[in-house]
Amino acid sequence: MSTSELDRPGGASEPTTVEWDAVRELPPSAKLVAKVLEYNGTLTQSQLSEETLLPARTVRYALNRLEEAGAVDSRFSFADARKRIYTLTVEQ
Template sequence: MRDLPPSVKLVYIVLIEKGALTQQGIAEESYLPARTVRSSVKQLKEIDVIDEEISSQDARQRVYYLITDDREGS
């Protein structure tokens, strides 16, 4: 994580503090533009730090969470 851009680290910290969020939720909490959030989420997924699942409230959206969450293996 040391070599990642500050925006990616901010998304990571938001997910630590707030738990599972949609991209819109991450953008609202971090004040980052949606495009930056999409890029940051993609980078975190590529290094297996976060994962996604379909939102139970809106099947069109994905919820992102840290892989170290209790959801892992369930």
């Protein structure tokens, strides 16, 4: 559960949205991951790696940067609790 979900009363509700300006200053890999999430909706890290053709380590770095900027929300997968599912929270 992300810290933004912990701050909200009642747990996970609608994620807060940020503007694309928060993503503009990030590295190209983070921008690519954000665009893939915008197009596909929610994906796991391994799915993002497949879609972007980026190494898993680069995708992990990009996701960390996007989470710090508040542009991505993550939660545990119901199908496999070992995996996290990432969703873009940027206004489109």
